[in-house]
Amino acid sequence: MFPLKDNIPTDRLPVVTLTLIALNVLVYLxxxxxxxxxxxxxxxxxxxxxxxxxxxxxxxDQCGILGSQLVCDGPSVEVTGPPTVLTAFSSMFLHGGLLHLAGNMLFLWIFGNNVEDAMGRARFVAFYLLGGLAALGLQIAVGPDEIVPTVGASGAVAGVLGGYILLYPRARVVTLIFIVFFFTIIELPATLILGFWFFQQIAFGALDLTNPTGGGGGVAYFAHIGGFLFGLVAIRLFATRVKDLPFGGAKYPVY
Known part of the structure; x- marks a missing residue:
């Protein structure tokens, strides 16, 4: 399932959302x-x-590359990075690949513009960054000895998703669905798409914990969970102008 757009118009230009997307793309390129x-x-x-x-x-303790290995607190490790606390913020703007970047920015654009519209620009900046910190916090709590860098806007974007699902539970999202070699485009409830995504993160995260060799494929599932939970809990503290839009009934495939 790939969401393409929702059915909620914005009243104001989503300046912060566009700026975050631009920053992520520029940092990557x-x-x-x-x-x-x-x-x-x-x-x-x-x-x-x-x-x-x-x-x-x-x-x-700090980590660095020694030969071809990533090691922490070794006597020959050359530390070239910034203070650790700064990486909690800088990591939100790094990505592991082009598809990682594209997926995060797609979700941020579709759902972030409406969340920004509901809370204003300054509040949205704070909400986004705090969501990213909450995401990293849970990832550290689950794997405190992990030496693999955690990168990506996924945790902060997950916070946006958690806020969106409570702000607009009746929203509908135009979604591209692949079925083997065929595809269709259909409007689905946002609660279905985001709810399925969240429980998928829980399932994969649990599988990652029970697999002694690690089955996550480098995905920080608990960062996604932490960000989403932050969005659920904190959205009412940040949102100040939520729309009550009259949505229609069930929709049928449009392609």
């Missing part, structure tokens, strides 16, 4: 991947500016 779009991002840059749970749970 100019800093992570200078001079190239294809291929792997700069691993040294990700290690330096990504959020490494081990560094947060072991204050004073």
């Amino acid at each position: 100019l800093l992570q991947r200078p001079g190239s779009i294809l291929g792997d991002p700069d691993q040294q840059f990700i290690v330096d500016w990504g959020a490494i749970p081990y560094e947060f749970s072991h204050p004073g």
